Amino acid sequence: MLLKLLILDRDGVINYDSDAYIKSVEEWIPLPGSIEAIAQLSKAGWTVAVATNQSGIARGYYDLATLDAMHARLRELVAEQGGEVGLIVYCPHGPDEGCDCRKPKPGMLKTIAQHYNVALTNVWFVGDSLGDLEAAKAVDSQPVLVKTGKGEKTQAKTLPVGTLIFDDLAAIAAELIHN
Numbered sequence: 001m002l003l004k005l006l007i008l009d010r011d012g013v014i015n016y017d018s019d020a021y022i023k024s025v026e027e028w029i030p031l032p033g034s035i036e037a038i039a040q041l042s043k044a045g046w047t048v049a050v051a052t053n054q055s056g057i058a059r060g061y062y063d064l065a066t067l068d069a070m071h072a073r074l075r076e077l078v079a080e081q082g083g084e085v086g087l088i089v090y091c092p093h094g095p096d097e098g099c100d101c102r103k104p105k106p107g108m109l110k111t112i113a114q115h116y117n118v119a120l121t122n123v124w125f126v127g128d129s130l131g132d133l134e135a136a137k138a139v140d141s142q143p144v145l146v147k148t149g150k151g152e153k154t155q156a157k158t159l160p161v162g163t164l165i166f167d168d169l170a171a172i173a174a175e176l177i178h179n
């Protein structure tokens, strides 16, 4: 049976983003409907994974324990709604470190696909930044833009051919669950 895998960017898709980075659990605030959307997708048989750039680690704005606490909070909130969050992969590196995992490179998407032993072709990757969409395109996944976070600014840029656009994660969940 083919795994129903959905991969999400974090900041600006699941939680509010900030140009000052999300530096603490207190600053990590879910966007309206995002927790419910993830729980509903999970309960409908979807595996929801996360691929997130976290250069704030390299920049010294917060540490790995804080990042883990944010992700524990995400898992706790989704579990309260009867769902679960799958693998969360993050890139802790800075833009100049030349790593393979920082989006727009697709390293994190490949890690997730290998973890679940599935192909990435046409798997939806939902993001609010152009780098998210480019990472998806690089591995023949389906780039999906949400208008939350930096999404409306991103929408004004030249997007990869075939990018799908939705208002928010709740709209994506409705689309995937009811079609």
Ligand SMILES: O=P(O)(O)OC[C@@H](O)[C@H]1O[C@@H](OP(=O)(O)O)[C@@H](O)[C@@H](O)[C@@H]1O
Residues within 6 Å of the ligand: 009, 010, 011, 012, 017, 018, 019, 020, 021, 022, 051, 052, 053, 054, 055, 056, 095, 129
């Ligand atoms: O959207 P995801 O990938 O989950 O996470 C984005 C964050 O890591 C931060 O990424 C930074 O970009 P730089 O890493 O400084 O280029 C900035 O855009 C911040 O506003 C943002 O909070």
Ligand SMILES: [Mg+2]
Residues within 6 Å of the ligand: 009, 010, 011, 012, 013, 017, 127, 128, 129, 149
């Ligand atoms: Mg983002």
Ligand SMILES: [Zn+2]
Residues within 6 Å of the ligand: 091, 092, 093, 099, 100, 101, 102
């Ligand atoms: Zn990296």
